[in-house]
Amino acid sequence: MKNWKLIFIVSLLVISQMLAACAPATPAPTEEPEAPAEPTAVPSPTPIPEPIEITLWAQATVTEAGAPPEDWVAYQIILDELNIDLTYVIVPTGEDGEAKINAAAAANDLPDLFQVVSAKNDSRGALLQLVDLGLIAPVEDLMPLMPERAKLHYNDPLALDLVTFYDHQYGLPEPPPIPRREGLVIRKDWLDNLALRTPTTPEELFKVAKAFTEQDPDGNGKDDTYGFGGFLNGQGLGTRFDFLMGAYGVPGVWNFTDPAAFGLNVRSPEYPEAVAYFKSLVDAKVIDPDWATLKRDDFRARWKQGTFGIMWEDFAALTNKSNYEPFDTNFPEAEWIPVAAPVGPTGASNYGVYTGRGQIFAVSQKAADAGKAEAIASLLEWMATDGYYLLGFGEEGVNYIIDANGNISTEGLADADKYTAAERQPFTQMRNQLIFYNSEQEIVARYPEYKTLNGRTMQPMTFLGFFQQQPWVDGRGIQVILPPANAADFDRFYTEGLIKFVLGQEELNDETWAAYLAGLDALGAADYEAAAKQALTDAGLLK
Helix, strand or coil: CHHHHHHHHHHHHHHHHHHHHHCCCCCCCCCCCCCCCCCCCCCCCCCCCCCEEEEEEEECCCCCCCCCCCCCHHHHHHHHHHCEEEEEEEECCHHHHHHHHHHHHHCCCCCCEEECCCCCCCHHHHHHHHHHCCCECCCHHHHHHCHHHHHHCCCCHHHHHHCEECCEECCEECCCCCCCCEEEEEEHHHHHHCCCCCCCCHHHHHHHHHHHHHCCCCCCCCCCCEEECCCCCCCCCCHHHHHHHHCCCCCCCECCCCHHHCCEHHHCCHHHHHHHHHHHHHHCCCECCCCCCCCHHHHHHHHHCCCEEEEEEEHHHHHCHHHHHHHHHHCCCCCEEEECCCCCCCCCCCCEEECCCCCEEEEEHHHHHCCCHHHHHHHHHHHHCCCHHHHHHCCECCCEEECCCCCEECCCCCHHHCCCCHHHHHHHCCHHHHHCCCCHHHHHHHCCCEECCCCCEECHHHHHHHHHCCCEEECHHHHHCCCCCCHHHHHHHHHHHHHHHHHCCCCCCHHHHHHHHHHHHHCCHHHHHHHHHHHHHHCCCCC
């Protein structure tokens, strides 16, 4: 009986536990719902900085051509890649260019980056004057910001020293152009028409020039030709007539041929003889009468119009297809040939003075104060890297191609689109000033052979090679010669005095020549010479 009761109780316990397990579970207390998250703020786009406006002044590679148009593709690329809004202004050559720079300096309104221009070929002296006025910013801190350009363009220690004043580098010295690239040329067709030989002496030059002036060498029945053409470029009678002065042993301003006798060439007894010869050309009216006032562009327009038959010219300005084409169109049967340096009465023969002088660019202090220096360095580096081909040759596939040998070519392109075409010159106006550095590829590409209208092969490099083989005076030391304090007055008296003698405005004789030298001495010529000699000696350039 007790066992039955025990079994009954255990059974009830088991049943109750089973019923409890089957009963619905008591719901857990409900948690408070989370508050909705605050909406995430969408970040504002980073504002694009305003473009940096940079104004660049530089001379043109082809002075007869204009500036690139406002829609030039390079402007947009520079804006997109560098955030630079570039304005490129072409600066005139010679006195006009110098006057433009000086006017901007006087108004404290120099451009951000500009080419230093000197009518006297003294860009270093012109730079120093601007430095002394506090208008030029030092640039040594910019050099590491443009490593590729510094390697290709600013790699000559002497050139860097020459733009360093007061322990700071103030100039960016571009590599000099191809050395000894100018020379004497003559119209071969005129020689042939008059049965004349190529002249070799000043006397023969005179006779040929007289014949070219008086004997209708072009056969058009008009009295419209002169023997010589030229224009003033530089101090005194200029570098364009150095081949005449060189025949008397006195080319250029300074006597670099004899260190012991270093000084102004006008001290030499041969100098007035050379002036007298020059005067004989003027008196005989065998030189274009506008030579003393003619500008470079006008001079080049005249030889392309067949005005004269003997001249001194840059090999590329004469023979590059785009430059030669107008002359070729006017005179397809004509031909220019190079002429050796004439040999003077004492056996002297000098083509000219090689100064090895390149262009100098500067950054204005105004631009540095406005925080533009780093952008200028960025622009210059781009010109030496990504922008090199665009600014030097145009657009690939349109204006040039790279051939199988890695050379620049225009094969298969439309004539008017080729970078060598006259129509394309405005788009590569910076090339000789800021882009090219005389690499082998440039030389091959810049001066290709071509056929003239009459089928003759024109070879620019033949002219260059001829010119470079002529006797030149090494005058690279001129770069360390600083102008005197009264440079403007001295240069004016020096140049105007020589021109007056040549034009016959001042009689040329022993007394007047002595008076001219005395006038130079009154303006400090002796001190100028002593300072120049000391500078050359200190630099180890007078040997």
